[in-house]
Amino acid sequence: MKKEIMVSAPSNIALIKYMGKWDQGLNLATNSSLSWTLNHLRSFVRLSQPTDSNRDEWRLLPGYEPMELSGTGREKFLNHVKRLKAHFGLGAQTFLVESANDFPSDCGLASSASSFAALTKAFYSWVLGEELSQEQIVEMAFLSKQGSGSSVRSFLHPWCLWHTAKHPDKKGEEKIQPLLSAHFNDLLHAVVVVSGQVKSVSSSQAHRRVTSSLVFGGRVERAEQRLQEMIGAIAIGDWQSLRNIAWEEFWDMHGLFVTSRPSFSYMTPLSLKVLDFFQEAWELQNDGPIVTMDAGPNVHLLYRLEQKELAERQLKELNKSPLKILTDARIKL
Numbered sequence: 001m002k003k004e005i006m007v008s009a010p011s012n013i014a015l016i017k018y019m020g021k022w023d024q025g026l027n028l029a030t031n032s033s034l035s036w037t038l039n040h041l042r043s044f045v046r047l048s049q050p051t052d053s054n055r056d057e058w059r060l061l062p063g064y065e066p067m068e069l070s071g072t073g074r075e076k077f078l079n080h081v082k083r084l085k086a087h088f089g090l091g092a093q094t095f096l097v098e099s100a101n102d103f104p105s106d107c108g109l110a111s112s113a114s115s116f117a118a119l120t121k122a123f124y125s126w127v128l129g130e131e132l133s134q135e136q137i138v139e140m141a142f143l144s145k146q147g148s149g150s151s152v153r154s155f156l157h158p159w160c161l162w163h164t165a166k167h168p169d170k171k172g173e174e175k176i177q178p179l180l181s182a183h184f185n186d187l188l189h190a191v192v193v194v195s196g197q198v199k200s201v202s203s204s205q206a207h208r209r210v211t212s213s214l215v216f217g218g219r220v221e222r223a224e225q226r227l228q229e230m231i232g233a234i235a236i237g238d239w240q241s242l243r244n245i246a247w248e249e250f251w252d253m254h255g256l257f258v259t260s261r262p263s264f265s266y267m268t269p270l271s272l273k274v275l276d277f278f279q280e281a282w283e284l285q286n287d288g289p290i291v292t293m294d295a296g297p298n299v300h301l302l303y304r305l306e307q308k309e310l311a312e313r314q315l316k317e318l319n320k321s322p323l324k325i326l327t328d329a330r331i332k333l
């Protein structure tokens, strides 16, 4: 029977951002980052070997959300297939990679973390089967990182800490680890989709351009300090601090974007309105969701489980055209 395997991997949202690289090719981050794994936003990959083709191919996996892969997107994906084949000595074999997401691709959510994680997982599963040791999972995550940096954090949950190397010559220092705490191990996630348009500045370009900002000096120290403070806040269950550090941190990243030379921005008037809505509510109640933004105009929210009613209320209020809100199944709009 024809061999075929199917795997899936989650996306993740960073609260301490990976922005700036020591090494563009290896995706060696200039600072460590911390993310929450988004188990309800997943990419699926089916791997098989067509008998009628002599080159690797990508196709949309039927049965999921429709999406298009741009020319460069397809090339990046197939280059990663090449890397994985070389890793496993499968260079002479030809693969068909079918992939798709269970979230709409017209909502401007970066799917590169989940799709590269799923592709890497597919080859591991093809060669080594489903049961992997902890060492193999970490090795797999770092191979995935070569395709998309942020995908390295899609292999651990619920929190993934990606420690970078302190210096470009010390790549061996890099590591990932789950963050273990008695607090905040189950959160509700929603994203306010302000725009679904394809970004005019890709995240790879953003990583390059931020280093031209005069405030990039000090960025590594700021991110590392916030990371330590955030780990401390999670350890003692301090939601207010966690929320405030996350707020500062995404503004820091977006500040790098606007102060880059030349300047660029993902913020839209609608993003600012949504941010204002949550900031005002926070100031009034001294409670609310963690708010963060990726390299895009959409606003991500993380609520504690006991804030479910607050989440439903706030999101209902915001759920007016032209906004679309994507939530995990536990939030009802």
Ligand code: PMV
Pocket: 013, 014, 016, 017, 018, 019, 033, 110, 112, 113, 148, 149, 150, 151, 203, 204, 294, 295
């Ligand atoms: O993985 P990349 O190269 O697409 O980098 C994306 C980095 C951000 O999403 C902007 C921040 C992060 O830490 O995920």
